[in-house]
Amino acid sequence: MSDELKDRAAIVTGASQGLGLAIARAYVEAGASVAICARDANALAVAEKELRALATSGQRVFASTADVANEADVTSFVAAALREFGHIDILVNNAGVYGPLGALDAIDWAEWVRAIEINLFGSILFCRALLPHFRENRYGKIVQLSGGGATNPLPRISAYAASKAAIVRFAETLAEEVRGDGIDVNAIAPGALNTRLLDEVLAAGPERVGANFYERSLKQKETGGAGLDRGAELAVFLASAASDGITGKLISAVWDPWIEFPDHADDLKKTDIYTLRRIVPKDRGFTWGGE
Secondary structure, eight states, X not given: OOOTTTTOEEEEESOSSHHHHHHHHHHHHTTOEEEEEESOHHHHHHHHHHHHHHOOTTOOEEEEEOOTTOHHHHHHHXXXXXXXXXXXXXXXXXXXXXXXXXXXXXXXHHHHHHHHIIIIIHHHHHHHHHHHHHXXXXXXXXXXXXXGGGTSOOTTOHHHHHHHHHHHHHHHHHHHHTTTTTEEEEEEEOOSOOSHHHHHHHHHOHHHHOHHHHHHHHHHHHHTOSOSHHHHHHHHXXXXXXXXXXXXXXXXXXXXOGGGXXXXXXXXXXXXXXXXXXXXXXXXXXXXSOO
């Protein structure tokens, strides 16, 4: 146990398994009280039991089913967590799905829209619900889970790619909107993880997800992927006082030297490094295209 998040209270969505559960576990181990939600009541109950076993005196664990894309569910869950803890300091928007796999003109449109609702609207709804509380307390940490779809095209997984790119730009925008309110907003790229999403890709097969992506996924399954721990460690850092003032960034858990960020706080505040930006010819060594 550490005390990086002692006396803090966090909400982690989609925390019944995978990276969400790993983050919730890391938060409890860092001293925080944690409220978790997911749609699967049985998996959520198992996760709650595990987290309660880790909690020490003074820490609390609260769990309740919720659909992050349902505004009433989000409002109800946030209100219940506030009643339970008295305050919320950290929000981790982890809940997400791949959505339909396949060519855009062949997938189920309702499933495509549903993926956008979960991945994008779900995160926005939780931010909307907690912002008044964060502003009142002049403090808040919002940690958004991104993914490969934010920085690279993902043919045949278009709902996921589009929603992840959108949510990173939303996080950058919200960071500017609340600048000066004591609220930091950042996104995490956790790396290629061996979770249920990978299993969905492998089950779909190369015909639906494309031969290249399927082969990469097979290799990832065999090698073990990036692992959950590094993403969870970055989520602890972004929830802690060590990251105060670092905001509006998309940070790779695996590749970026985020543990050194406090030493470069001024540079991070003054530049657009670790953000989504357009590439122009000069960025690739060409002399045409203007400034």
